[in-house]
Amino acid sequence: xxxxxxxxxxxxxxxxxxxxxxxxxxxxxxxxxxxxxxxxxxxxxxxxxxxxxxxxxxxxxxxxxxxxxxxxxxxxxxxxxxxxxxxxxxxxxxxxxxxxxxxxxxxxxxxxxxxxxxxxxxxxxxxxxxxxxxxxxxxxxxxxxxxxxxxxxxxxxxxxxxxxxxxxxxxxxxxxxxxxxxxxxxxxxxxxxxxxxxxxxxxxxxxxxxxxxxxxxxxxxxxxxxxxxxxxxxxxxxxxxxxxxxxxxxxxxxxxxxxxxxxxxxxxxxxxxxxxxxxxxxxxxxxxxxxxxxxxxxxxxxxxxxxxxxxxxxxxxxxxxxxxxxxxxxxxxxxxxxxxxxxxxxxxxxxxxxxxxxxxxxxxxxxxxxxxxxxxxxxxxxxxxxxxxxxxxxxxxxxxxxxxxxxxxxxxxxxxxxxxxxxxxxxxxxxxxxxxxxxxxxxxxxxxxxxxxxxxxxxxxxxxxxxxxxxxxxxxxxxxxxxxxxxxxxxxxxxxxxxxxxxxxxxxxxxxxxxxxxxxxxxxxxxxxxxxxxxxxxxxxxxxxxxxxxxxxxxxxxxxxxxxxxxxxxxxxxxxxxxxxxxxxxxxxxxxxxxxxxxxxxxxxxxxxxxxxxxxxxxxxxxxxxxxxxxxxxxxxxxxxxxxxxxxxxxxxx
Numbered sequence: 001x002x003x004x005x006x007x008x009x010x011x012x013x014x015x016x017x018x019x020x021x022x023x024x025x026x027x028x029x030x031x032x033x034x035x036x037x038x039x040x041x042x043x044x045x046x047x048x049x050x051x052x053x054x055x056x057x058x059x060x061x062x063x064x065x066x067x068x069x070x071x072x073x074x075x076x077x078x079x080x081x082x083x084x085x086x087x088x089x090x091x092x093x094x095x096x097x098x099x100x101x102x103x104x105x106x107x108x109x110x111x112x113x114x115x116x117x118x119x120x121x122x123x124x125x126x127x128x129x130x131x132x133x134x135x136x137x138x139x140x141x142x143x144x145x146x147x148x149x150x151x152x153x154x155x156x157x158x159x160x161x162x163x164x165x166x167x168x169x170x171x172x173x174x175x176x177x178x179x180x181x182x183x184x185x186x187x188x189x190x191x192x193x194x195x196x197x198x199x200x201x202x203x204x205x206x207x208x209x210x211x212x213x214x215x216x217x218x219x220x221x222x223x224x225x226x227x228x229x230x231x232x233x234x235x236x237x238x239x240x241x242x243x244x245x246x247x248x249x250x251x252x253x254x255x256x257x258x259x260x261x262x263x264x265x266x267x268x269x270x271x272x273x274x275x276x277x278x279x280x281x282x283x284x285x286x287x288x289x290x291x292x293x294x295x296x297x298x299x300x301x302x303x304x305x306x307x308x309x310x311x312x313x314x315x316x317x318x319x320x321x322x323x324x325x326x327x328x329x330x331x332x333x334x335x336x337x338x339x340x341x342x343x344x345x346x347x348x349x350x351x352x353x354x355x356x357x358x359x360x361x362x363x364x365x366x367x368x369x370x371x372x373x374x375x376x377x378x379x380x381x382x383x384x385x386x387x388x389x390x391x392x393x394x395x396x397x398x399x400x401x402x403x404x405x406x407x408x409x410x411x412x413x414x415x416x417x418x419x420x421x422x423x424x425x426x427x428x429x430x431x432x433x434x435x436x437x438x439x440x441x442x443x444x445x446x447x448x449x450x451x452x453x454x455x456x457x458x459x460x461x462x463x464x465x466x467x468x469x470x471x472x473x474x475x476x477x478x479x480x481x482x483x484x485x486x487x488x489x490x491x492x493x494x495x496x497x498x499x500x501x502x503x504x505x506x507x508x509x510x511x512x513x514x515x516x517x518x519x520x521x522x523x524x525x526x527x528x529x530x531x532x533x534x535x536x537x538x539x540x541x542x543x544x545x546x547x548x549x550x551x552x553x554x555x556x557x558x559x560x561x562x563x564x565x566x567x568x569x570x571x572x573x574x575x576x577x578x579x580x581x582x583x584x585x586x587x588x589x590x591x592x593x594x595x596x597x598x599x600x601x602x603x604x605x606x607x608x609x610x611x612x613x614x615x616x617x618x619x620x621x622x623x624x625x626x627x628x629x630x631x632x633x634x635x636x637x638x639x640x641x642x643x644x645x646x647x648x649x650x651x652x653x654x
Contacts (some may be wrong), residue, residue, distance in 0.1 A: 003056065007021040010040070013019070018179075018182065018183060018186060019179060019183060021177060021178070021512045022176075022178065022179035022182070024380075025175060026171070026172050026175030026176060026179070027172075029171050029172075029175060030168045030171050030175075031168070033163035033167060033168065033171050034165065034167050034171075035164070035166035035512060037163060037164045037167045038160050038161060038163070038164035041159075041163055041164070042156075042157065042160040043544075045153075045160060046117075046153065046156070046158040046518065049088070049117075049151055049153060049156060049396065050119070050151075052151075053089075053117075053119050053149055053151045054119055054121070054181045055119035056083065056086055056089070056149060056360065056431075057119055057120075057147055057149050058121060060079055060082065060083055060147060061122075061147055062123050063079045063082070063125055064076055064079045064094050064145075064147055065123050065125055065144060067079060067094065067103075068094070068096055068097075068102065068123055068144040068145045068315050069125060069144060071096065071102070073102050073103055076094040076102040076103035077103040077215075079094065079103070079147075080092045080093065080094060080103045080104065080105035081105055083105070084105050084106075084107055085134060088151050088152045088153075088156075088336075089107065089149060089150070089151055090106065090107045090109070090110045090113055090116060090150045090151065090152050091104075091105065091106045091107065091110055091148075091149070091150040092104075092105050092147070092148065092149050092150075093105070093147070093148050094145060094146075094147055094148075095145050095147075095148065096144070096145040097144060097145050097453070099142050102145070107247070108561065109152075110150075113152045113154060115152065115153040115154050115155055115157055116150055116152050116153060117150070117151060117153065118148060118149065118150040118151070119148070119149055119151075120146050120147070120148045120149075121146065121147045121148075121149075122143060122145075122146055122349075123143075123144045123145050123146060124141045124142060124143055124144060125141070125142050125144050126140065126141060133350065151609050152490055173352065179364070182580050185217075188215070188216060188217065189216065189217050189220055191220065192212050192213065192216050192220045192224075193223065193231060195210050196209065196210070196223070196227065200227075209224060209227065209228055212224050214654075222539065235499065239491065246298040260323055264298045276388070305532045318345060336590075341545070341551075341553075342384045342387060342471060342472070342496075342552065342553065343384055343537065343538075343541075343553040343554070343555060344382055344383060344384055344496060344552065344553060344554045344559045344563060345383075345384075345385055345554060345555035345556050345559050346379065346380055346381070346382050346556050346558040346559045346562070346582060347381065347383075347385050348379070348380050349377070349379050349380070349381050349412060349414070349421050350374050350412060352385065352388065352389060352392075353372060353374065353392070353410060353412045353423070354372065355389065356389055356392040356393060356396065356410070357370055357372045357396075357410055359393070360392075360393065360396045360397065360400070363397075363400075364401055364408075365401075365403070365404070367403075367405035367406070368400055368403055368406055368408060369406075369407050369408065369409075370396070370408045370409075370410065370497065371408070371409045371410070372409075372410045372411075372412075373409065373410070373411045373412070374411075374412045375411070375413045375414065375415055376412075376413065376414035376415040377414065379414040379421060379494065380558075381421060381492065381494045381495070382494065382495050382496060382554075382558070382559045382562040382563065383472055383492060383493075383496060384472060387468045387472060388468075388472065388492065390464075390465075390468060391423075391465050391468050391469060391490060392410070392425075394461050394462070394464065394465045395423075395425040395465060395488050395490070396408065396410065396425060397461070398461060398462065398488075399425055399426075399427035399429065399488075400427075401425065401484070402429040402430050402431075402486075403427045403428065403429030403485070404429065405426070406427060406428040406429055406485070407428055408425070408426070408427045409424075409425070409426045409427075410423070410424075410425055410633065410649070411423070411424040411425075413424070418494075419490075419493055419494055419495075420474070420491045420492060420493050420494065421491070421492055422489060422490070422491050423489070423490040423491075423492070424487060424488070424489050424490075425487070425488045425490075426485060426486070426488075427485045427486060427591065428484065428485040428488040429485050429486065430481035430482070430483065430485075431480045431481050431482040431483050431484055431485055431486055432478070432482065432486050433482055434480075434482070437478060437479075437480060440462050440478065441462050441463055441465075441466045442463060443460050443461060443463040444463075445463075469490055469492070470490055472493075472496060473492075473493050473496050474490060474491050474492040474493060475490075475491050476488065476489065476490045476491075477489055480602065495563065495565075495566045496563060496566065524548045524549055524550045525548075525549050525572045525573060525638065525639070525642045526549075526550045526552075526570060526571045526573075527544060527548065527549045527550065527552070527571065527572065527574070527575060527638060528552050528554065528560065528563060528564070528571045528573075528574045528575070529541060529544065529549050529551055529552065529553050529554070529575045530553075530554040530555075530556075530559070530560040530574075530575070530576045530577060530580055530585070530588070531553070531554075531555070531577045531580070531605075532555050532556055532577060532579075532580045532581055533577075534555070536577075537553055537555065540631060540634070541553055543631035543634075543635065544631075544634070545636065546639070547635045549635075549638065552571075556581045556582040556583075556587055557576075557580040557581065557582040557583025557584060557585070557587065558581075558582035558583055560574075560576065560580070560583065560588050560593060561583055561588050564588070564591075564592060564596065564598075565596070568596050568598055569598070569600075571600060572600070572601070572642045573598055573600070573601045573602075573603065573605070573638045573641050573642050574588075574601070574602045575602075575603045575605065575634070575638065576588055576589070576602065576603070576604055576605065577603065577605050577606075578604050578606040578613070579606070579607075585604045585605075585606070586604070586613070586616060586617070586620075589602050589617070589620045589622050590620060591606065592620075593620050593621070599621070601621075601622075601623070601641035601642065601644070602620070602621070602622040603622065603623045603624070603625060603634070603637055603641060604622050604623070604624045604625070605625055605626075605627055605634075606619050606624065606625075606626060606627060606630060607626070607627040623637060623641060625637060
């Protein structure tokens with residue numbers, strides 16, 4: 001920004017520049033216009049003088065005809081004398097047909113003439129031949145001689161020059177008058193502006209502008225009003241800045257209080273983590289202590305009954321320890337960026353329920369019983385078998401923990417909703433107080449019974465259960481009456497609700513929870529990976545996830561096809577093992593192209609890349625890769641396929 005003492009880049013004022021422009025313009029016009037006027041008038045006067053001389057010669061050609069007929073020099077001289085009486089005629093002569101001068105005359109200023117031109121006029125007469133008997137004689141033109149006239153152009157030249165000179169003087173005079181008038185008008189505009197500039201340089205920004213004369217041009221009034229409005233806006237902004245500065249201390253104090261609250265929350269979280277570690281330490285040490293003591297009893301050579309009791313205790317403590325370790329692993333996975341990893345397969349839900357019940361029965365507390373009820377026909381679902389089994393384990397163990405000499409019921413209902421299956425776990429234990437129902441799914445929460453005793457465990461079992469249910473696209477709720485038991489209801493879709501499973505859970509105030517639940521939202525490439533061999537699927541999934549891909553896994557062809565039908569456009573690339581139970585990779589590829597009419601890129605993995613398989617894969621637009629395949633090659637193939645698909649959708653630039 002230029003300071004008040006800085007000079008403008010140009011040291012020449014506007015008025016001086018304007019005067020220079022007009023002086024230059026008048027000089028150019030004063031030189032060019034007279035030349036044009038002179039050349040134009042000189043050309044016209046020459047044409048006029050030539051025509052006048054021709055008319056004079058034509059007039060005197062008739063007078064000199066008789067002198068040429070009789071060869072009278074005296075008569076010819078009289079005609080020449082008459083011609084010389086015309087102004088601007090310098091000389092005249094009469095020549096007969098033989099080229100002999102019959103008469104000559106010159107003006108006195110002939111020698112002084114500088115610009116002349118001459119014309120010659122032929123003098124003729126008619127000749128009539130001898131008449132015939134029938135008609136008159138034939139008429140012919142006879143050349144008698146010539147009359148020559150020389151004319152002066154000096155006076156015409158001086159006239160043209162004087163006219164051009166007078167025009168130049170007039171043009172210069174008019175240009176100067178216009179310059180003076182424009183300068184006067186410019187001064188009327190610039191004078192108020194100069195006053196305005198001086199006022200702006202001298203005042204502090206709050207003084208009023210000087211009054212502008214009413215006779216000033218309208219543009220000056222516009223400039224004054226615009227600057228006055230700008231000054232008012234600047235003054236308002238200044239006032240706001242002052243108010244902001246005044247309130248800055250309050251704002252800093254509020255931010256300080258907010259930081260203190262954040263610090264307190266962090267300290268509270270740290271205390272909760274410390275309490276969590278203490279609980280984990282206690283819970284891990286308790287079964288370890290039991291294992292150590294009963295192992296010592298067995299090693300000390302106790303009786304057979306005591307050894308059996310010790311082995312039963314070691315088995316129960318080991319199961320408890322394993323449960324704690326699994327919960328800790330689930331906690332670390334759910335809190336990581338990757339979230340829970342799911343592997344979808346097709347299985348019978350009734351068989352899974354009986355498997356969970358038979359496993360849990362062996363670990364129930366003495367006096368507790370487990371009953372299973374299955375309603376409806378056996379149903380096959382597409383889900384993560386291991387995770388769903390873990391949900392039932394957690395809920396059954398939770399019911400066993402809070403029930404003494406009671407009954408636990410596991411009910412499977414596949415009749416109410418054709419799209420979902422419902423699992424209900426009820427018990428007749430101590431129940432859950434109403435004020436704790438909304439918090440039992442929070443991590444690290446441990447409820448208290450009506451007698452004030454704290455529940456056993458580390459407080460993440462139910463939280464992990466809800467996290468798995470959310471990741472599978474289902475929902476879980478609970479109802480309880482204190483002293484009369486509790487009922488947990490889980491609804492799982494027959495085919496995974498991928499859109500719900502991919503959405504990150506939200507807290508009641510709309511902010512995202514810090515602990516991941518289900519699969520996190522990602523901008524990476526979405527891949528559906530179908531492989532029935534678990535050792536291959538699990539290892540390759542780790543490589544693909546580390547490469548940044550968002551992965552859904554399936555263990556059979558039926559699950560792959562069901563997930564594609566449920567969310568046809570949910571994946572950027574589909575990677576299929578060709579030989580899978582239920583549906584082969586080629587059958588899934590054919591259904592994807594011919595039934596679902598999707599152009600999703602497909603990569604087929606096969607251990608037997610025959611010519612027929614290659615031809616069929618090429619026909620359906622799939623990439624065929626022979627096993628064994630290095631992870632880097634598969635990662636590169638997926639990226640290439642996704643990039644080509646994106647380029648096909650967006651089209652070329654331009």
